[in-house]
Amino acid sequence: MIRIHGDFIGGNIRVSEIYGDRVLLQNELRDTVGDWFYWAFCVEGAEGRELRFELGQNRIGYFGPAVSYDLCEWHWLGKCEGNSFVYHFGENESRVYFAHHMLYHPARFFSLCQRLGLQTDELCKSRKGRSVPCLYIGEGKRSIIFCARHHACESTGSYVMEGIIEELASSPIENARSLFVPFVDFDGVVDGDQGKSRYPHDHNRDYTDEPLYPEVRAICEYREKHGSTLGFDLHSPWHKGGVNDKIFVVRNMCEKAHRFDEFSALLESEITESSMKYSHTNDFPPLTAWNQPSANFAYTTNSRPDCRLAFSLESAYFGTEDDRVSGAKLVELGRCFARAVKKYFLEAEI
Ligand SMILES: [Zn+2]
Incomplete structure (x- = not known):
């Protein structure tokens, strides 16, 4: 069972829809007036799967999302197309964090x-x-x-x-x-x-x-x-x-x-x-x-x-x-x- 959530320090995400391997996401503005771009989420239980995550405009940087397994060390996934990115979860990747940029816990x-x-x-x-x-x-x-x-x-x-x-x-x-x-x-x-x-x-x-x-x-x-x-x-x-x-x-x-x-x-x-x-x-x-x-x-x-x-x-x-x-x-x-x-x-x- 895949779980996509923001239940961690710095978490910020709303899952709008899931169609098969496509996940439609939105960031949460909360009390921010106007648009802003921060988001951070965790995916658990997706070992071996390939998923496409779709966010809105101005949500992904030049080198793709920042990726972490422990919320401490971060790296860039690499370039991706438009407003979405694809991630292939390795057999041992039971928990992966993605974010707009490298968080600092x-x-x-x-x-x-x-x-x-x-x-x-x-x-x-x-x-x-x-x-x-x-x-x-x-x-x-x-x-x-x-x-x-x-x-x-x-x-x-x-x-x-x-x-x-x-x-x-x-x-x-x-x-x-x-x-x-x-x-x-x-x-x-x-x-x-x-x-x-x-x-x-x-x-x-x-x-x-x-x-x-x-x-x-x-x-x-x-x-x-x-x-x-x-x-x-x-x-x-x-x-x-x-x-x-x-x-x-x-x-x-x-x-x-x-x-x-x-x-x-x-x-x-x-x-x-x-x-x-x-x-x-x-x-x-x-x-x-x-x-x-x-x-x-x-x-x-x-x-x-x-x-x-x-x-x-x-x-x-x-x-x-x-x-x-x-x-x-x-x-x-x-x-x-x-x-x-x-x-x-x-x-x-x-
Ligand atoms: Zn500032």
Whole structure:
């Protein structure tokens, strides 16, 4: 008996119809206003079968779905036609996970911290009563805040954060305390929500006088109490195409153009062969298209008088033919990013 479901952390699917070997699927938007593309499902009991999974438009990336057997290691299935993909289940494949992109299971964050001997902390309780994890690295007067998953589905940011944590755990920034919030919308990550454009607004539009979400309230209180010399928010962009296939900094303030230039040059110089590529030429200019001032983490942090620089870093879901996304390359990007932050910190004499 085949079972197709989203009953796991990050799961998101609705089975519309099954016709023989054809499975018609839809992703669940839940409280997202407008269209979005995230989905993730599990197939059990299909050993030896070949099934065709059909999703809607803008649901499958350049290299087919991401595939996993354990929700930890992911690989691309490979190119597929249009809005569907075919999978041949091996005789021993009793459980296979498929997703729009490579998920990042919260357990991976906890085992990372365990491996590095880092003690996690509780940022706050989520709306659904879950303990929202956070982590501190280093000690000092200066405060740096790293966030990921303001938009629940944007897991490429979590891989980048893993690399940053690895790098800073082995050599912390002098005279600075870094706060890491790996899953700002923790309920959304666990429940498999899109998280983007939630009604009435999502976590990254909640930096108002009265935040709706406890995680944002806790970050605001921390920022007030400890300051925010630097702030970095790790995101994934839209599904695919154009700049969405790249790694880019969202430059959010014309007045700080030279600081963005300085940082981007440092990041370029730190990028290694095994990292996702980065070029400042892909950075997104301020006051352009969707990049307008709003109640988001990066803009409100960068607007604070104590803040030297704050921005969102967007990392593609799939990349390009000559620079395909993998977990390892995103983690290495994070290490490169952390080294750039360290250099920036020293060179700017913060
Ligand atoms: Zn985002």
